[in-house]
Amino acid sequence: MPTHHFKEDGHNYGAYQSDIYKMGLKGIRPSVSTDPRNWEAEAKKALSANAFGYVGNTHRDLSVELFGTKYPNPLLMAPVGVNKIFHNDGEEDCSVPYIMSTAASTSIEDMAAASDGHKWFQLYWPMRKDDDITISMLQRAQKAGVEVLVVTLDLWALSWRPSDLDNAYVPFFLGIGDQIGFSDPVFQKKYQQQSGKTIEDDVRAAAMNWEGVVFSGEAHKWEDLELLKANWKGPIVLKGIQTVEDAKLAVEHGMDGIIVDNHGGRQYDGAVGSLDMLPEIVDAVGDKLTVLFGSGIRTGADVMKAIALGAKACLVGRPIIYGLAADGEAGATHVLKCMLADLDMNLGLVGHNSCKDLNRNVLRRNEGFLPHAATSN
Ligand SMILES: Cc1cc2nc3c(=O)[nH]c(=O)nc-3n(C[C@H](O)[C@H](O)[C@H](O)COP(=O)(O)O)c2cc1C
Numbered sequence: 025m026p027t028h029h030f031k032e033d034g035h036n037y038g039a040y041q042s043d044i045y046k047m048g049l050k051g052i053r054p055s056v057s058t059d060p061r062n063w064e065a066e067a068k069k070a071l072s073a074n075a076f077g078y079v080g081n082t083h084r085d086l087s088v089e090l091f092g093t094k095y096p097n098p099l100l101m102a103p104v105g106v107n108k109i110f111h112n113d114g115e116e117d118c119s120v121p122y123i124m125s126t127a128a129s130t131s132i133e134d135m136a137a138a139s140d141g142h143k144w145f146q147l148y149w150p151m152r153k154d155d156d157i158t159i160s161m162l163q164r165a166q167k168a169g170v171e172v173l174v175v176t177l178d179l180w181a182l183s184w185r186p187s188d189l190d191n192a193y194v195p196f197f198l199g200i201g202d203q204i205g206f207s208d209p210v211f212q213k214k215y216q217q218q219s220g221k222t223i224e225d226d227v228r229a230a231a232m233n234w235e236g237v238v239f240s241g242e243a244h245k246w247e248d249l250e251l252l253k254a255n256w257k258g259p260i261v262l263k264g265i266q267t268v269e270d271a272k273l274a275v276e277h278g279m280d281g282i283i284v285d286n287h288g289g290r291q292y293d294g295a296v297g298s299l300d301m302l303p304e305i306v307d308a309v310g311d312k313l314t315v316l317f318g319s320g321i322r323t324g325a326d327v328m329k330a331i332a333l334g335a336k337a338c339l340v341g342r343p344i345i346y347g348l349a350a351d352g353e354a355g356a357t358h359v360l361k362c363m364l365a366d367l368d369m370n371l372g373l374v375g376h377n378s379c380k381d382l383n384r385n386v387l388r389r390n391e392g393f394l395p396h397a398a399t400s401n
């Protein structure tokens with residue numbers, strides 16, 4: 025079909041419509057479609073990939089692949105225990121994988137029934153004398169369709185928390201965040217045998233007992249990971265890695281991933297900033313396991329920085345909890361959508377179409393400038 029290149033014709037813009045019709049009746053169509061929805065595709069056909077990339081980053085692909093599964097975006101909901109103290113909606117459901125905490129406010133089974141999204145499970149790991157409870161939790165998670173096991177290493181005991189001490193506030197002691205333990209058949213049986221009581225007889229006593237099981241103050245050894253490997257079919261990820269030495273040990277012990285994260289500064293006082301540690305950890309092990317990042321992610325640009333430094337995805341903790349507190353599930357979803365829109369926009373602004381294309385070239389390190397040294401997220 026012949027096409028016609030229309031010329032600008034004075035300022036009689038209205039005449040353009042009849043010109044197009046008249047030419048069309050003669051079998052001559054405009055060289056470029058009049059439909060705005062076709063313009064991008066027509067430009068793509070005409071341009072080199074580089075030139076199109078420069079104008080064509082209006083549709084960004086935020087998807088990432090983790091452990092062989094494609095996720096629509098690079099955010100994960102960080103495990104946050106005792107959710108019910110923030111809002112009754114407790115755990116929420118969204119396109120972002122939910123990492124359920126051992127200290128969640130619902131049982132594994134109730135969470136699975138309420139959610140059809142991707143589910144990961146974060147283990148607070150009982151002492152070896154309670155291996156039967158550990159195995160029971162893993163089996164329950166597996167049965168509930170959990171895909172990835174996250175093992176948190178940096179809270180085998182609670183840190184020194186002056187405000188909580190002064191307020192004598194530990195929700196966990198009050199029976200909030202103990203639901204996974206209380207609903208565990210092996211824990212129920214053991215507790216009854218030890219104390220001669222059921223959980224309902226004295227919830228506070230049962231809560232103290234469960235707390236002793238999961239926050240024993242006893243350290244695990246690297247070799248103990250064999251127990252988890254033997255009882256978990258799927259990827260295992262260690263959360264709370266902050267050094268190259270530990271990252272290498274995770275590789276040696278056959279782990280599938282690590283989360284470079286310092287618990288948001290809630291555990292070791294004066295912990296090194298997680299983002300400061302990320303590059304050297306990625307350089308040491310990034311080609312051997314999946315490196316994820318958490319702590320202090322608040323904006324789209326924060327996500328981009330972590331990904332550009334080599335993280336494959338980012339955990340978001342407190343922002344989602346703030347949204348949940350302010351307006352329940354809708355508030356949490358809003359926060360996630362804002363962060364994703366912000367990420368999408370900033371990805372476009374640095375000239376990229378896909379999170380996968382981010383690398384250290386989009387960053388400039390300002391050596392010696394540590395604006396957040398005091399907060400160490
Ligand atoms: C109230 C609260 C409860 C948390 N509970 C857990 C938990 O149960 N398991 C865990 O591995 N991390 C827990 N974390 C740590 C988060 O997963 C995350 O590492 C930390 O909040 C840093 O991310 P953020 O800066 O995005 O909040 C908790 C954090 C907060 C604030």
Ligand SMILES: O=C(O)C(=O)c1ccccc1
Binds near residue numbers: 196
């Ligand atoms: O407070 C925390 O950081 C945390 O991880 C936690 C969650 C539930 C119970 C105890 C500690």
